[in-house]
Amino acid sequence: MRKAALLYNARSGGRKNHREADLLKALSIMGDAGVETSLVRTTSNVHATEQARKAIVEGYDTVFACGGDGTIHDVLQAMAGSRVALGVIPLGTANALAHDLGLPMQPAEAVRAALHAEARRIAVGRVTVRGLDGNPVTRYFTVAVGVGVDAHLFYKLHAGTKQRLGIAAYYAKAWQLWFTHRMARFRVEVGSAADMVSRNGVTEMLAVRIRHFGGVVQELAPGASLDRNDMRVVVCTTSNRLSYLLYVVRGLTRGRWSVPAVELFHAGRVRCDYAAGSNSATHSASAGESAKVYVEADGELIGTLPAEITMVPDALTILSAPRK
Numbered sequence: 001m002r003k004a005a006l007l008y009n010a011r012s013g014g015r016k017n018h019r020e021a022d023l024l025k026a027l028s029i030m031g032d033a034g035v036e037t038s039l040v041r042t043t044s045n046v047h048a049t050e051q052a053r054k055a056i057v058e059g060y061d062t063v064f065a066c067g068g069d070g071t072i073h074d075v076l077q078a079m080a081g082s083r084v085a086l087g088v089i090p091l092g093t094a095n096a097l098a099h100d101l102g103l104p105m106q107p108a109e110a111v112r113a114a115l116h117a118e119a120r121r122i123a124v125g126r127v128t129v130r131g132l133d134g135n136p137v138t139r140y141f142t143v144a145v146g147v148g149v150d151a152h153l154f155y156k157l158h159a160g161t162k163q164r165l166g167i168a169a170y171y172a173k174a175w176q177l178w179f180t181h182r183m184a185r186f187r188v189e190v191g192s193a194a195d196m197v198s199r200n201g202v203t204e205m206l207a208v209r210i211r212h213f214g215g216v217v218q219e220l221a222p223g224a225s226l227d228r229n230d231m232r233v234v235v236c237t238t239s240n241r242l243s244y245l246l247y248v249v250r251g252l253t254r255g256r257w258s259v260p261a262v263e264l265f266h267a268g269r270v271r272c273d274y275a276a277g278s279n280s281a282t283h284s285a286s287a288g289e290s291a292k293v294y295v296e297a298d299g300e301l302i303g304t305l306p307a308e309i310t311m312v313p314d315a316l317t318i319l320s321a322p323r324k
Helices: 016-032 045-057 069-079 096-100 107-114 149-156 159-165 167-180 241-253 280-286
Strands: 003-009 036-042 062-067 085-090 118-130 136-141 144-148 186-192 195-202 204-208 231-236 262-267 269-274 294-297 300-320
Touching: 003 016, 003 045, 003 069, 016 036, 016 062, 016 107, 036 045, 045 062, 045 069, 062 069, 062 107, 069 085, 069 096, 069 136, 069 300, 085 096, 085 107, 118 294, 136 300, 144 149, 144 186, 144 300, 149 167, 149 204, 149 294, 149 300, 186 231, 186 262, 195 231, 195 269, 204 269, 231 241
Parallel strands: 003 036, 003 062, 062 085, 085 300
Antiparallel strands: 118 136, 118 300, 144 204, 144 294, 186 195, 186 269, 204 231, 231 262, 269 300, 294 300
């Protein structure tokens, strides 16, 4: 590492009261290590992507996403396909990717760890959906894509809610919505280009890339790994909330029992669309909000069905703790 850019969004993530001190400490540690470092403030999702792309053009060998999974997601859009390394300084709320990479959760320690990190070349996921404005949207992802229940909650709990209410109130609101909203059903095809399995009446689909999410829910999709070139796909064909909670408990305890109407697949391709017979081209315009099926990537709401999810091998260099 010789030249690094630290990208941060002052309006997002956690540790707001410590943000300036964290970033100044990061600059000091990098400088002491002989790394030429620039601190770049971003003002929006699009601006973060633009600044990451600019850093690549200007010859930076490492770009750090200083924030949570949303900030990483924005920076990733410019870095997928390049040879520039992506580093993470966890300043977010959940920091799922940082947990999976084995990084320290204290920002200063994460910077020190980055100076001795392992540079891993990994595959990334790619998802194409109908954007909220009706036009096609394609996004790369490193953590997961969710279709159905979880994305509907992201739609109801827009980005500013967490910052305005605080994390405890945010989760309380999420639980309220979880127990009251009506689950929409859709169809899923999962597998490889040559062999696809179809499921109808799906209420939730998760295409997961990481093993450990950190926090209380760690192993949400056993078998997922950034070292693989596929996704661990969770398909739920139930509206029974008890089954959902049982699956979450399985993740909490790292259990291996099966949950009725919940299936797991390893797959390189996933297609999701409205049920057969509905006109997906006009569905989102004619149906009520409750009938729409939303899609999120890395915790960011990106659009509605239809969705096409594939893998891009050898797409990203990422800094992680050395593997034992």
